[in-house]
Structure formats: structure tokens, C-alpha cells
Amino acid sequence: xxxxxxxxxxxxxxxxxxxxxxxxxxxxxxxxxxxxxxxxxxxxxxxxxxxxxxxxxxxxxxxxxxxxxxxxxxxxxxxxxxxxxxxxxxxxxxxxxxxxxxxxxxxxxxxxxxxxxx
Numbered sequence: 001x002x003x004x005x006x007x008x009x010x011x012x013x014x015x016x017x018x019x020x021x022x023x024x025x026x027x028x029x030x031x032x033x034x035x036x037x038x039x040x041x042x043x044x045x046x047x048x049x050x051x052x053x054x055x056x057x058x059x060x061x062x063x064x065x066x067x068x069x070x071x072x073x074x075x076x077x078x079x080x081x082x083x084x085x086x087x088x089x090x091x092x093x094x095x096x097x098x099x100x101x102x103x104x105x106x107x108x109x110x111x112x113x114x115x116x117x118x
Contacts, residue, residue, distance in 0.1 A: 024092040024093075024116070025063055025092075026063065026064050026065065026066055026089060026090070026091050026092060026093060026094075026095075027061040027062060027063050027064060027094050027095070028044060028047055028061065028062055028064045028089070028094075028095045028096070028097065029060060029061045029062065029094075029095070029096050029097070030042050030049060030053060030058065030059045030096070030099070031057075031059075031096055031097070031098045031099065032053045032054065032055055032056065032057050032058070032099050033056070033098055033099060033100045034055050034099060034100055034101045034108070035055050035056075035101070036101070037055065037075060037076065037099070037101065037108060038052055038053065038054045038055065038075065039052070039053040039073055039074065039075055039076075039099070040052060041072075041073065041074040041080075042059075042071075042072070042074075042097075043071070043072040043073075044064065044069050044070075044071050044072075044087060044089075044097070045064055045065065045067060045089070046064060047062045047064050049062070058096075061094065064089055064095075065089075065091075066089050066090055066092075067089055068086045068087065068088050069086065069089060070082055070083070070086060070087070071083040071085075071087050071097065071110075075108075083110070087112070092116065093115065093116055094114070094115045094116070095112055095113070095114055096112070096113040096115075097110050097111075097112055098110060098111050098112070098113060
């Protein structure tokens with residue numbers, strides 16, 4: 001009976017560790033790592049950031065539900081842009097969208113940093 005109890009404890013711990021992303025808040029932030037470009041608005045799902053995000057600034061984290069979303073931005077040039085690749089947001093993770101300028105093509109790009117929330 002003692003071996004069964006140990007197996008049950010190990011199975012419980014493994015199950016909790018495997019599903020721990022269900023217990024943590026999913027969140028997103030935006031980082032403007034450009035030197036010259038400012039954003040007037042950034043939208044991703046229910047997150048609608050409508051303050052100026054100047055070069056070098058980062059937003060605080062906003063809670064977001066897991067799902068697939070379209071990323072939209074509006075820059076100082078007044079252009080509203082919907083990025084073509086849908087963003088998959090998984091529950092329990094922290095996402096930072098990092099905007100930068102590609103030095104070769106001189107175009108605005110972004111990358112995504114994902115971390116497990118603690």
C-alpha cells in the first residue's frame with residue numbers, strides 16, 4: 001500500500017507540473033526598441049493600448065485570454081496596420097512583443113519573447 005501512495009504522489013506532482021500553465025495569468029506587454037518610431041496605438045485581442053509608446057519604452061503587462069489574435073498598430077505616421085501573421089497566445093505564459101527596425105530593409109518588424117509566468 002505504501003508503494004501505491006508514493007506512485008499517487010508522484011503522479012499528482014507530474015500532473016501539476018505538466019499543467020501549471022493553467023494556474024498562471026496570461027499576459028502581454030509591448031517594447032519599442034526602435035530609435036525613431038513611436039506608436040500611437042497597439043491592439044491585440046482585448047488589449048487596446050492607446051497611449052504613445054516612444055522609442056525605448058515598454059508597457060506594463062496586460063492580462064489577456066489565450067487564443068489566436070491579430071496584432072494591429074498605429075504609428076506616428078497615422079498608418080493603421082494589421083500584421084499578417086495571427087498570434088497564438090497560450091494560457092499561463094507571459095508575452096513581450098518587441099518592435100524594431102530592420103537595418104537592411106529599413107522596415108518595422110517585431111519579434112515575440114515568451115516566458116512561463118511564475
